[in-house]
């Protein structure tokens with residue numbers, strides 16, 4: 222049996238697409254592709270296992286730039302992971318992952334992120350939970366605000382061509398200070414805004430009192446079979462408010478859809494304001510599960526690219542079997558926005574000892590060092606070290622990724 226781990230050629234991409242539509246039958250992104258559409262990746266983004274000349278394991282990584290606590294950071298957006306069932310459980314994904322993580326490090330992608338079909342697949346490779354995937358399934362009639370005045374602005378429905386530049390500008394301003402939002406390139410917007418049969422996109426833009434756009438909502442309307450009364454479902458695919466008035470104005474606009482009985486929004490930020498603002502927060506039907514998983518491919522570089530929550534000095538001992546170049550002790554000298562990171566020589570006096578997965582949780586800002594220590598996932602020299610780490614790794618916003626990939 223001959224096994225090659227390599228990027229596909231462009232001639233081989235149709236095999237990749239065939240394998241993916243077999244592995245992910247209900248994946249809407251793949252299902253919506255026409256037969257003549259270009260494959261959604263470039264061949265050089267793939268790292269695949271070819272067994273005796275046949276594609277066995279598919280794997281690719283989008284070259285994203287992602288906000289990391291307000292910093293633009295190169296990240297590998299891992300996608301299209303599957304092994305043809307003929308070849309499963311023979312270590313092929315392990316071989317692909319080992320090579321791909323090293324290649325990502327060499328390309329300057331010190332961090333990899335992905336959405337997992339199952340956490341078990343990736344935790345063994347040092348991926349840690351980096352976001353909570355929150356979704357709402359709200360009763361539209363219960364979207365009343367608990368206090369305060371109506372929003373002073375207005376929401377206007379706009380056709381795509383007019384809305385698109387506004388959406389892109391508002392999103393960019395919104396994403397800049399945030400944590401784990403992807404800097405959407407033109408191609409990503411094309412995919413997000415594309416209409417498919419039966420799924421028309423509507424765009425509501427919020428204009429403030431000075432008539433400046435400061436928020437928007439992208440949504441679809443469908444109907445569902447219900448016994449009586451309003452039967453429409455409004456599904457939000459993007460909702461951004463640059464300030465509290467814009468955010469409120471958009472919800473007021475959604476609540477004004479009298480024939481809608483459910484408002485659904487998948488991929489809501491964990492720190493979204495709606496539960497604080499509504500009279501009946503539980504009527505949001507808020508549900509949570511694991512979201513994006515993160516893997517650090519280059520500890521020294523990733524730590525240096527991070528914006529920190531405070532000034533301070535901390536040493537981290539990292540254990541990483543899959544990416545052995547990451548094992549060692551790293552001293553962080555953070556001055557808030559800027560940090561100097563150096564590799565230390567001895568592991569004896571590190572303040573914290575972490576494995577690759579816990580490091581990712583910490584780096585993303587998803588959970589604090591104290592929470593990880595309480596769960597028995599990291600070792601600390603004492604409460605003082607944990608307090609410093611909590612301050613340093615605190616982020617301005619909860620990590621949130623609004624895009625599937």
Ligand SMILES: CC(C)(COP(=O)(O)OP(=O)(O)OC[C@H]1O[C@@H](n2cnc3c(N)ncnc32)[C@H](O)[C@@H]1OP(=O)(O)O)[C@@H](O)C(=O)NCCC(=O)NCCS
Pocket residue numbers: 244278302303304305308309310311312313314315316336337338339341342345
């Ligand atoms: C996940 C998948 C790609 C694994 O491919 P594979 O080549 O069989 O994986 P490997 O043989 O390299 O296994 C790697 C390790 O993960 C484990 N593993 C693999 N699939 C797993 C699963 N579904 N659940 C739990 N553990 C799994 C293996 O036991 C193995 O553990 P080990 O290294 O400690 O022995 C394959 O099962 C698959 O295609 N699944 C369906 C598609 C899918 O879910 N893709 C992920 C999309 S995010």
